[in-house]
Amino acid sequence: MASTAELEKIVTQVRRDIVRMVHAVNSGHPGGSLGCTEYLVALYFDIMKHNPSKFSMDGIGEDLFFLSNGHISPVFYSVLSRSGYFPVKELATFRKLNSRLQGHPTTHEHLEGVRMASGSLGQGLSNAIGAALAKKLNKDNSIVYSLHGDGELQEGQIWEAAMYASAKNVDNLIATVDMNGQQIDGSTDKVLNMGSLRAKFEAFGWHVLDLEKGNDIASVVNALNTAKAHTGKGKPVMILMKTEMGNGVDFMMGSHKWHGVAPNDEQLAQALNQNAETLGDY
Amino acid sequence: MKKYTYTEKKDTRSGFGAGLSELGKTNPNVVALCADLTGSLKMDAFAKDHPERFFQVGIAEANMIGIAAGLTIGGKIPFTGTFANFSTGRVYDQIRQSVAYSDKNVKICASHAGLTLGEDGATHQILEDLGLMKMLPGMVVINPCDYNQTKAATIAIADYHGPVYLRFGRPTVPNFTPADQKFEIGKAVMLNEGTDVSIFATGHLVWKAIEAGEQLAAQGISAEIINIHTIKPLDNSAVINSAKKTKCVVTAEEHQMNGGLGDSIAQLLARELPTPLEMVAVNDSFGESGTPDQLMTKYGLDAINIIEAAKKVIARKA
Numbered sequence: 001m002a003s004t005a006e007l008e009k010i011v012t013q014v015r016r017d018i019v020r021m022v023h024a025v026n027s028g029h030p031g032g033s034l035g036c037t038e039y040l041v042a043l044y045f046d047i048m049k050h051n052p053s054k055f056s057m058d059g060i061g062e063d064l065f066f067l068s069n070g071h072i073s074p075v076f077y078s079v080l081s082r083s084g085y086f087p088v089k090e091l092a093t094f095r096k097l098n099s100r101l102q103g104h105p106t107t108h109e110h111l112e113g114v115r116m117a118s119g120s121l122g123q124g125l126s127n128a129i130g131a132a133l134a135k136k137l138n139k140d141n142s143i144v145y146s147l148h149g150d151g152e153l154q155e156g157q158i159w160e161a162a163m164y165a166s167a168k169n170v171d172n173l174i175a176t177v178d179m180n181g182q183q184i185d186g187s188t189d190k191v192l193n194m195g196s197l198r199a200k201f202e203a204f205g206w207h208v209l210d211l212e213k214g215n216d217i218a219s220v221v222n223a224l225n226t227a228k229a230h231t232g233k234g235k236p237v238m239i240l241m242k243t244e245m246g247n248g249v250d251f252m253m254g255s256h257k258w259h260g261v262a263p264n265d266e267q268l269a270q271a272l273n274q275n276a277e278t279l280g281d282y
Numbered sequence: 283m284k285k286y287t288y289t290e291k292k293d294t295r296s297g298f299g300a301g302l303s304e305l306g307k308t309n310p311n312v313v314a315l316c317a318d319l320t321g322s323l324k325m326d327a328f329a330k331d332h333p334e335r336f337f338q339v340g341i342a343e344a345n346m347i348g349i350a351a352g353l354t355i356g357g358k359i360p361f362t363g364t365f366a367n368f369s370t371g372r373v374y375d376q377i378r379q380s381v382a383y384s385d386k387n388v389k390i391c392a393s394h395a396g397l398t399l400g401e402d403g404a405t406h407q408i409l410e411d412l413g414l415m416k417m418l419p420g421m422v423v424i425n426p427c428d429y430n431q432t433k434a435a436t437i438a439i440a441d442y443h444g445p446v447y448l449r450f451g452r453p454t455v456p457n458f459t460p461a462d463q464k465f466e467i468g469k470a471v472m473l474n475e476g477t478d479v480s481i482f483a484t485g486h487l488v489w490k491a492i493e494a495g496e497q498l499a500a501q502g503i504s505a506e507i508i509n510i511h512t513i514k515p516l517d518n519s520a521v522i523n524s525a526k527k528t529k530c531v532v533t534a535e536e537h538q539m540n541g542g543l544g545d546s547i548a549q550l551l552a553r554e555l556p557t558p559l560e561m562v563a564v565n566d567s568f569g570e571s572g573t574p575d576q577l578m579t580k581y582g583l584d585a586i587n588i589i590e591a592a593k594k595v596i597a598r599k600a
Binding site: 057058059060064066106107108115116117118119120122123124125126127128129130131132133134135137138140156157160161163164167168 | 313334335337339340342344345346347348349350351352353354355356357358360375376378379380383384385
């Protein structure tokens with residue numbers, strides 16, 4: 001188990017990776033990536049049982065993760081490489097021609113750590129359910145994790161999947177929604193108010209946990225451990241995780257403006273000043 | 283003209299059900315998913331014999347495709363079952379991203395394709411599914427012609443690693459191919475060697491092509507008849523070799539002219555061996571309610587239409 005201080009060091013380095021990656025190609029999605037950094041670091045460096053040095057698509061005996069909101073690929077790629085799935089230097093190829101690090105994650109280029117393409121929203125919960133069902137058939141008691149944007153919940157397929165998971169007792173599944181309250185056209189409340197997501201998922205038969213401090217690494221680790229303790233009890237588990245879009249870079253925080261915009265040179269310098277190099281830049 | 287006979291008419295969907303049932307016994311990795319059409323897809327036997335490997339997803343096709351893609355992670359071979367309309371158009375983006383682009387070993391099995399679905403009408407009679415599926419990179423597209431061939435194809439695709447679209451139908455049609463046939467993906471089947479015209483048919487139109495060939499023979503026209511059960515990958519050499527010999531081509535399918543088998547063959551011949559070609563297919567139109575036979579006649583998909591196309595294309599030879 002990693003200490004909070006160790007995890008925080010990784011978080012800081014991942015934030016640097018994110019802003020450097022999107023700056024280098026002047027494209028990509030820094031806001032949501034920064035908001036989910038603690039979650040992905042907690043998952044890959046503390047919570048999940050996995051084997052980064054020997055990636056296998058089938059992941060027998062390993063916990064699996066599905067990124068449904070594929071546009072936050074910068075944080076996913078950084079965490080995958082920092083945990084040993086592929087060389088950190090490959091982060092420099094993000095969104096460039098002939099790269100395995102496509103704008104949105106894909107299996108098509110055989111990037112270790114990615115098990116499903118995502119980007120077109122709303123599909124990852126179904127994919128995670130399928131993988132969880134395969135684990136049950138294989139008598140493999142590992143856990144399947146998935147991450148979704150809150151705006152993504154406006155896709156109908158999410159609710160088909162939510163209904164299925166509880167009706168069929170898919171209880172080896174922990175889904176998390178990144179509740180940053182922002183989407184491309186503005187706040188989720190303004191674009192399409194979804195009301196109480198807790199009430200909705202409870203009505204759909206899920207065990208729902210609130211994570212108020214989604215950008216506090218210790219709170220994230222605690223919430224994921226609590227969620228794990230609720231697996232195997234007949235219900236799928238949902239974590240509603242409040243985060244701040246752009247967390248850790250002051251001028252990116254609290255606005256949807258940085259959903260899909262890269263920082264310029266000056267802004268990059270500012271962002272890097274706020275996040276000291278801890279593990280070595282790629 | 284070689285003589286083809288049959289002892290009974292059977293539906294191709296029952297061939298799928300029989301193939302799936304056999305796979306259930308022989309391949310423990312085969313799993314099946316259905317969106318509330320178990321009886322229509324003839325998946326009952328598999329569901330009854332292997333309840334732990336059968337997933338009833340309800341009327342939620344997008345979720346079904348997504349779950350099927352996920353099930354491959356861990357080594358399962360998922361066969362999804364619903365009507366062709368809901369297997370393709372309704373879930374195109376799910377197939378594109380979660381199955382085709384993600385290189386998943388999912389078998390999308392689609393019944394009630396085309397006009398022969400009959401009385402339910404155009405909402406359910408998809409005539410665009412072959413085109414939608416063949417455009418996806420890496421997707422194998424198969425449209426067998428009778429019960430025996432559908433059963434053989436169902437069993438064969440379990441041994442092929444990669445996404446497959448398997449299309450079949452509702453009505454009973456002559457079951458004339460051998461019960462013990464070996465199904466080879468991408469390999470056209472020569473039904474009758476001829477010299478005057480090549481007829482490439484797929485699915486329910488294969489038997490009609492045989493009927494047309496017999497009538498053409500009676501009129502002194504020698505038709506070569508080839509069953510193209512695999513639309514993609516197309517058996518290019520079978521098409522080119524036949525076209526070289528006869529110098530004119532007819533294609534026949536229960537699908538839109540745009541995007542179907544005829545379109546694939548026309549593309550190939552335009553590149554490799556420009557040849558006069560006529561298509562027997564639905565011409566940019568939706569279907570409607572009616573009996574399967576009435577609809578095939580109204581929309582020009584009968585043996586007589588193949589005969590007329592053959593005569594027309596022979597007249598176009600230089």
